Amino acid sequence: MASGIAARLAPVVEMAESAEKAAAQRLGHFQGQVNLANSKLGDLENFRAEYQSQWIGRGSQGVSGQWLRSYQYFLNQLETAVSQQRQSLVWHENNLNKARETWQQTYARVEGLRKLVQRYADEARQLEDKREQKLMDELSQRLPRRDSY
Template sequence: MAASRAARLAPVIEMAEKVERNAAQRLGHLQGQLQIAQGKLQELEQFRANYQEQWIKNGTQGVSGQWLLNYQRFLTQLETAVGQQRRSLAWHENNLDSARKTWQDAYARACGLRKLVERYMAEARRLEDKREQRLLDELSQRLPRSDGY
């Protein structure tokens, strides 16, 4: 009985393990996407720092009003790009957190189902052991005794 319950759960476990594998793959993919977004943000921030250093270097030599206006416009565009990339990074972090929670839930479900099957199998072994012991006890009672009576 317990063994058949365990057998009936096999397709459910397979499905739960497939869901867990898919969640793990998605988690891995999103971790990669987050790393790409972090890299882009670092690149933008480094570019902005280099651009500001150029301003300091050129500013000491004197610059025209037009150069200053162009510098300010481009710096504003860079700041906008950095802000957008930070929002993108936050979006990727939220997606990763959500995927991690989904994977953890799927992993816990698959583990719980495996433990349930193990419990059913252990119960089936115990029942089988009891049945065998009962049979052995019955057989030993039926055998003629050789203790002198």
């Protein structure tokens, strides 16, 4: 009986394993998105730092009002881009966290189902062992005994 239950649960376990695999792939995808967003943010921050160091070098030589306005305008655009990229990174990190939670839940479900199936398989094996032992005991009792004197 327990062996039949374990066999009937096999498709359920397979479906749960499929869902867990898909969740793991999504988790990997979102981890890649976080890495990419983080890299872009780093690139923007490095570019901003370089641009600001150019200001220091150029500013010490004296600059025109037009150059200063252009510098300020571009620096504002760069700050906006950095801010937007930070928001993008936070958004991707939230997606990653949700994907991690989903994967953890599906993984726990798979593990629970595997343990359940294993328990039913163990019960079936124990029942079969008991049946075999009982049969062996009955057979040994039916055999004529040879008493040696």
